[in-house]
Amino acid sequence: MNALAKNTVADPEREFKMGNGEFQAIAKAIYKHAGIVIDSSKRELVYSRMSRRLRALSLSDFSSYLSILEGAQGKSEIKHLINTLTTNHTRFFREPHHFQYMQETIIPYWKKRAEKTGNKRLRIWCAASSTGEEPYTLAMVIANGLKGSVQWDWKILATDIDTSVLAAAKKGIYENKALEEIPKDYRRSYINKLGDGQFEIKPELKRHLTFNRLNLHGAWPIKTSFDMIFCRNVFIYFDLPSKQLLVDRFSEVLSEEGWFFLGHSESILVENSPFKLVGRTIYEPSNVVRRL
Ligand SMILES: C[S@@+](CC[C@H](N)C(=O)[O-])C[C@H]1O[C@@H](n2cnc3c(N)ncnc32)[C@H](O)[C@@H]1O
Structure with missing residues (x-):
């Protein structure tokens, strides 16, 4: 045949x-x-x-x-x-070098900026959040990095096109086998064991997150300017013209002093792009303004 x-x-x-x-x-x-x-x-x-x-x-x-x-x-x-x-594979602390960059570069920058300008407002977008492990990781890293520094107003918008993964993400309940992905200190501070082979994300962390359905190729009902955008491991499913359009759209909703993250096998053409590369699939606006 x-x-x-x-x-x-x-x-x-x-x-x-x-x-x-x-x-x-x-x-x-x-x-x-x-x-x-x-x-x-x-x-x-x-x-x-x-x-x-x-x-x-x-x-x-x-x-x-x-x-x-x-x-x-x-x-x-x-x-x-x-x-x-849709392929929804994800895990806590996936591509850990991104969270290390947040700890070593981004959060210290935010703290210094707050000292200088009094600005303690942070808006983060996790743009293909799947079952929630990625935005909850972001929340743990931010909460940990800002520990001891009061009166921050930080929020994470987590979006995905898939309604079933969003429902799981909103619940914030995971099987104990995922515990090994979370460093010990973070486990102690940000999760509760449920005693039935599962754990939950603590409500005091969850309150910083909002989960909404959003198709990246559709309308974005977004009125804010983000300090950081994670859009990891979803560009791989899109064609080049869509990716180029998305890069431009992300640059329009990212603050001029923000950071943009892609997944490990993804990249954007930096030539004529609104972004420049500053780390492993970490970008900042090409006309970046750092106020420090
Ligand atoms: C492989 S997962 C990546 C999850 C997470 N960002 C990570 O890196 O671990 C890809 C996610 O992109 C979502 N997705 C696919 N097409 C999308 C679209 N057009 N708009 C928004 N999300 C989309 C899928 O539903 C899936 O949850």
Whole structure:
């Protein structure tokens, strides 16, 4: 059987028939609604993730699923499609050099600036926050760095396109096996053991975070200027024109003395870019203004 035939004929051992046209239609829908690029190398992944959704809807093939997507229920089904196809892998203190940079460079800068100007207001955006480990890590590092210094007003906006990961993030409850990702001192200060194999983020830390659904390629109902933006390990799913547009949009909502973080395998072309590189996937505005 040649490759094309294999792509278009149902495999008799497969639970559902997914022809090439059906795969392409799903790839087109996720690109349109989430900007996520899925090429044919992801065919198996799409099949296995979407099979769960087909089972949940008691469907027997992908063409019935596409009829739903294109029909009256399409709008609500899109959210399920997005939740099914996004990759949400994350962990506490992922890429620890970023948190070290915060401890050694950013937080001392904020503290010095506060001494000089009295400005103790900080706004942070974690722009693809998944199940919450990343924004809670940011919160732990900030709370720890500002310990002993009073009257700070700091808030983290955590957003994601996937409503199921946002619901988990809002709960802030994790399995004990994730404890080893969190340094001991932080565990003592910022988590409560629940005694059922789980732990929770302490409410006094949680109160600094707000979780909202936001599609990075859609409208941003943002009225503030951020001191720091984390947008890690999501650019890898987007195409170049979308990434370039996003970089410009992030630069518009980042303070002129702010910092912008990408994931370890991501980068932006610094030529003609509003950002310059200052560390491992750490950027600051190219027209940065440091007031110290
Ligand atoms: C691999 S996780 C990265 C999580 C975290 N930033 C980290 O580095 O550990 C990617 C996240 O991006 C989210 N995502 C994908 N497309 C998105 C979009 N268009 N807008 C907002 N979030 C998106 C996914 O739902 C997923 O939770």
